Amino acid sequence: MNERDLELLSAYLDGQLSPSDSLRLESRISSDPNLRIALNDLRATRSLLRQLPSRRAPRNFILTPQMAVIKPPTPRAVPIFRFATALATFLFVISFVINGLMTLSASAPNLAAAPLSASQESASAAQAPAPQAFAANAPTETPAPRLMSAAPMMTQTPIPLGGGISPTATDTPAPEIALKSNLPQVENGQPIHTQSESSVPLDLEISFGILAIGFGITAWILPRNNESNFRRKWNKKKH
Amino acid sequence: MDEPALIQSAQRGDLDAFNTLVLHYQDALFNTALRILGDDNLAADAVQDAFLSAFKNLNSYRGGSFNAWLHRTVTNVCYDELRRKKRRPTTPLEPGIDDGDEMDSPRWLADPHLTPEGQAEADELEHAIQHCLDALPVEFRAVVVLADLQGLDYTEVAASIRVPLGTIKSRLARARIRLRDCLQGFAELLPAAFRLQEERS
Numbered sequence: 001m002n003e004r005d006l007e008l009l010s011a012y013l014d015g016q017l018s019p020s021d022s023l024r025l026e027s028r029i030s031s032d033p034n035l036r037i038a039l040n041d042l043r044a045t046r047s048l049l050r051q052l053p054s055r056r057a058p059r060n061f062i063l064t065p066q067m068a069v070i071k072p073p074t075p076r077a078v079p080i081f082r083f084a085t086a087l088a089t090f091l092f093v094i095s096f097v098i099n100g101l102m103t104l105s106a107s108a109p110n111l112a113a114a115p116l117s118a119s120q121e122s123a124s125a126a127q128a129p130a131p132q133a134f135a136a137n138a139p140t141e142t143p144a145p146r147l148m149s150a151a152p153m154m155t156q157t158p159i160p161l162g163g164g165i166s167p168t169a170t171d172t173p174a175p176e177i178a179l180k181s182n183l184p185q186v187e188n189g190q191p192i193h194t195q196s197e198s199s200v201p202l203d204l205e206i207s208f209g210i211l212a213i214g215f216g217i218t219a220w221i222l223p224r225n226n227e228s229n230f231r232r233k234w235n236k237k238k239h
Numbered sequence: 240m241d242e243p244a245l246i247q248s249a250q251r252g253d254l255d256a257f258n259t260l261v262l263h264y265q266d267a268l269f270n271t272a273l274r275i276l277g278d279d280n281l282a283a284d285a286v287q288d289a290f291l292s293a294f295k296n297l298n299s300y301r302g303g304s305f306n307a308w309l310h311r312t313v314t315n316v317c318y319d320e321l322r323r324k325k326r327r328p329t330t331p332l333e334p335g336i337d338d339g340d341e342m343d344s345p346r347w348l349a350d351p352h353l354t355p356e357g358q359a360e361a362d363e364l365e366h367a368i369q370h371c372l373d374a375l376p377v378e379f380r381a382v383v384v385l386a387d388l389q390g391l392d393y394t395e396v397a398a399s400i401r402v403p404l405g406t407i408k409s410r411l412a413r414a415r416i417r418l419r420d421c422l423q424g425f426a427e428l429l430p431a432a433f434r435l436q437e438e439r440s
Contacts, residue, residue, distance in 0.1 A: 003413070010412035014386070016393055042412075045419045048429070049387040052368055053361065057269040058283055062258040063289050074253055 001038055009039045075226050081219035088215055092208035095200035250297050257294050268313045274384040275374045277315040285320055289313035306393035314381050314399055321377055364428045371421035379414035386411050
């Protein structure tokens with residue numbers, strides 16, 4: 001028996017042949033015992049398969065929201081908090097960078113003058129100059145830490161009211177003023193930064209940082225709270 | 240069950256509606272997967288994956304037989320699993336029926352009205368049929384499972400496997416003939432009607 005006849009018999013068994021094809025095949029089956037036997041074999045096989053017991057599913061295959069990755073709608077406040085977090089973080093970073101740059105630029109002259117100061121001191125020690133003369137030259141040759149010691153000396157210098165101006169008095173005031181305007185004040189070798197030197201007040205910078213953290217935490221907690229409420233409601237509904 | 244309404248709701252993301260469909264179709268899909276894969280645990284995993292995939296791709300369903308659409312999903316998952324098994328074959332830890340031990344399977348509970356002997360015979364016959372199904376090429380197996388075990392018509396089978404109707408007819412005829420030849424090796428298990436046909440042939 002060829003495959004074409006088997007296909008016809010199989011389709012005939014399932015009622016898939018056209019009426020004319022069915023009639024033609026039926027007349028062949030009645031005259032050909034091989035076709036009849038083959039048809040009965042196919043019918044018996046199909047019947048056997050259909051008798052195969054249907055098994056029940058071993059468990060329920062329902063999907064949970066976690067499996068289906070269903071997320072509850074995001075609360076409207078979340079994008080606002082996310083934007084606020086980003087903004088506060090940006091402002092904090094900007095203020096931090098600006099203040100950092102200001103600090104670096106302010107301390108740069110001191111760093112540059114440090115080696116000079118060391119060499120100057122050794123030279124001064126070797127030459128052992130008079131105190132008055134050293135005080136007069138100090139503003140131009142010594143680094144910032146020396147200035148504080150120089151300044152009291154300047155104030156202690158008597159300034160005559162009348163004509164006779166001493167050489168010391170005439171030389172010293174001018175360099176002192178120039179230094180005060182160009183260099184930061186120093187105390188015990190550490191620069192003192194005043195409010196006017198920093199572009200962003202420290203309080204504001206800290207506020208930006210705190211706000212960034214606060215908004216960030218809120219933006220993180222809100223959706224999770226919302227999700228847990230959603231799951232609780234869903235589970236309640238299922239039971 | 241208003242199936243079209245449930246499908247529409249599920250397409251809008253209503254998981255409850257989809258789960259109603261799951262409960263309705265899970266037995267059919269499990270049997271399909273079981274007969275294609277021949278393993279309870281693999282079949283259960285395949286059905287779970289199929290429902291998950293069906294929910295995620297529900298918007299690709301454009302009408303027609305939802306039963307056929309779901310069967311296509313589970314058949315694809317079964318094909319993937321068979322390909323994976325072929326790449327990485329595994330040896331079961333539990334003894335199988337070939338070792339002469341009793342099978343630890345829920346099929347013992349299939350029909351509570353049968354006597355223990357009758358149940359044992361039914362179980363052996365089921366095992367013989369499954370053995371012959373496993374011996375078929377997978378594309379033949381899927382066709383015969385969907386058409387003869389699940390009762391899908393040719394159009395639905397064609398939609399499930401995505402092959403032309405003519406191919407379905409050809410595969411089904413050849414699968415039935417191969418099954419007949421295979422089952423004749425288990426003559427003592429077969430019902431009298433089947434044996435009579437065999438003797439006449």
